[in-house]
Amino acid sequence: xxxxxxxxxxxxxxxxxxxxxxxxxxxxxxxxxxxxxxxxxxxxxxxxxxxxxxxxxxxxxxxxxxxxxxxxxxxxxxxxxxxxxxxxxxxxxxxxxxxxxxxxxxxxxxxxxxxxxxxxxxxxxxxxxxxxxxxxxxxxxxxxxxxxxxxxxxxxxxxxxxxxxxxxxxxxxxxxxxxxxxxxxxxxxxxxxxxxxxxxxxxxxxxxxxxxxxxxxxxxxxxxxxxxxxxxxxxxxxxxxxxxxxxxxxxxxxxx
Numbered sequence: 001x002x003x004x005x006x007x008x009x010x011x012x013x014x015x016x017x018x019x020x021x022x023x024x025x026x027x028x029x030x031x032x033x034x035x036x037x038x039x040x041x042x043x044x045x046x047x048x049x050x051x052x053x054x055x056x057x058x059x060x061x062x063x064x065x066x067x068x069x070x071x072x073x074x075x076x077x078x079x080x081x082x083x084x085x086x087x088x089x090x091x092x093x094x095x096x097x098x099x100x101x102x103x104x105x106x107x108x109x110x111x112x113x114x115x116x117x118x119x120x121x122x123x124x125x126x127x128x129x130x131x132x133x134x135x136x137x138x139x140x141x142x143x144x145x146x147x148x149x150x151x152x153x154x155x156x157x158x159x160x161x162x163x164x165x166x167x168x169x170x171x172x173x174x175x176x177x178x179x180x181x182x183x184x185x186x187x188x189x190x191x192x193x194x195x196x197x198x199x200x201x202x203x204x205x206x207x208x209x210x211x212x213x214x215x216x217x218x219x220x221x222x223x224x225x226x227x228x229x230x231x232x233x234x235x236x237x238x239x240x241x242x243x244x245x246x247x248x249x250x251x252x253x254x255x256x
Contacts, residue, residue, distance in 0.1 A: 010075060010076065010077025010078065011035070011036035011037070011038060011074060011075055011076050011077060011078075012028060012035065012036070012037050012038070012076070012077065012078045012079075012080060012250075013038045013040060013070075013071065013074070013076045013078070013079050013080070014028075014037065014038065014039050014040065014080045014082055015040050015079070015080070015081045015082060015083045015090060015094055016039045016040060016041055016050075016082055016083065017041050017042055017044075017048070017083055017084060017087070018082055018083065018084055019209070019211050020082050020108055020110065020209070020243055021039065021082035021083070021108075022039075022049065022050060022051050023243045024080065024082050024108065024243045024246060024247070025037060025039050025050075025051045025054055026051050027243055027244075027247045028247065028250070029051075029053075029054075031247060031250075031251065036055070037054070037055060038055045038056075038057055038074070038076075039051075039054050039055065039056050039057070040056075040057045040058075040061075041056060041057070041058045041059075042058075042059070042060065042090070043058040043059040043060070044147070061093070061097075063093055064092070064093040064094075064096035064097045064100065065097075065100070067093055067094065067097035068096075068097040068098075068100035068101045071097060071098070071101040071103060072101055076101070076103060077103060077104075078103060078104050078105075078106075078250065078255060079094060079097070079098045079101075079103060079104070079105040079106075080105075080106055080108065080246060080250075081094045081105065081106070081107045081108065082108040082246075084207065085109060085110065085112070085206075085207055085208060085231050085234075086205055086207070086231060086232060088232040088233075088235075091107065091234065091235045092235050094107075094235070095235040095236065095237055104255040105237060105238070105255070106237075106238050106239075106240060106246060106249055106250070106255045107234065107235065107237060107238065107239045107240070108239075108240055108241075108242075108243065108246050109234055109239050109240070109241065110207075110208040110209045110241060110242075111208050111241055112206045112207075112208045112231060113206055113207075113208055113213065113216060113228075115228075116220070118220045118223070119216075119219075119220050119226065120219075120220075120223065120224065120225045120226060121225075121226045121228045122225055122226065122227050122228065123228050123230055124227060124228070124229055124230065125229070125230050126229065127144075127148055127151045127152075127229065128151050129229075130151075130203050130227045130229050131151045131152050131154070131155060133227050134155065134158060134201055134203070134227065136157050137157050137158075137159075138157075138158055138159075138200045138201050139158070139159045139160070139161070139197065139198050139199055139200045139201075140152075140158060140160050140161070140199065140200065140201040140202070140203050140227070141160070141161045141163070141193075141194055141197070141199045141201070141202050141203065141215070142160045142161065142162045142163070142203050143163055143183070143202065143203065143204045143212070143215050144162070144203065144204065144205065145164055146162075146164040146165075146166065146167075146168035146169075148205075149162055149168060149172070152203075153172075153173055156173075156175075158175075159175055159176070159177075160176050160177070161176075161177045161179060161193075161197045161199060162176055162177070162178055162179070163179045163180075163181055163183070164178075164179075164180065165180065165181075165182060166180065167180065177197060179193075183211065183212040183214065183215060184214055184215075185211075185214060186214055187214045187215075187217035187218045187221060188218075189214070190214045190215045190217070190218035191218035191221050191222055193218075194218055194219070194222055194224065195222070199222075199224065200224065200225075201224060201225050201226070201227055202215060202216070202218075202219040202224055202225070202226045202227070203226075203227040203229075204216065204226065204227075204228065204229065205228075205229040205231075206228050206229060206230055206231055238255065
């Protein structure tokens with residue numbers, strides 16, 4: 001640990017918005033029933049799924065300086081970053097803020113997916129490259145979230161299916177099909193969705209984990225190409241791959 005403020009019963013701030021963050025909050029509460037635990041959410045989802053009896057903070061902090069000020073004001077002793085692997089800006093701000101506040105920080109980063117037998121991946125580095133990788137007239141399944149669709153709207157030849165939890169702003173082009181839903185947990189359901197809409201390609205980010213992997217399995221079953229967008233680089237600093245490893249690092253005092 002870095003300094004005595006990261007030990008004992010000081011508060012823990014978890015940067016969340018992922019299933020692992022919710023699991024982490026439950027595990028921390030079970031391990032330390034009386035310790036103050038705060039779960040921070042970006043506030044993009046109207047009705048987020050969160051654990052019961054959790055202290056929630058919603059909305060941005062105002063960059064690294066704002067987060068550092070929050071850490072000091074709330075007497076946070078430990079910052080646990082369990083945000084999405086593609087939340088690069090938040091991760092950078094977390095690293096800077098922890099340094100400014102002189103507290104320990106630990107990043108939870110699930111391993112990325114790896115192509116297996118039967119997968120037809122086209123690996124690209126960004127949304128723009130993913131859009132360019134689609135052939136003329138493709139019917140892609142854009143499993144990306146509402147804030148990542150804009151680059152594809154310039155391709156008037158595409159007939160995409162876009163799935164997200166809440167409606168996008170501005171509305172999608174008339175030629176698109178919108179499905180408001182969370183990812184299906186099983187490959188059979190995802191495969192049926194792709195068949196129903198005549199999908200020719202899956203476009204997704206390499207989020208890793210099991211929660212949304214079913215669509216990748218479904219594409220393999222249907223022998224569909226997958227345009228796989230690579231992750232941004234992780235920030236410098238300590239990283240663990242699982243919730244259990246993070247809890248044990250906190251318990252053992254090895255963070256920082």
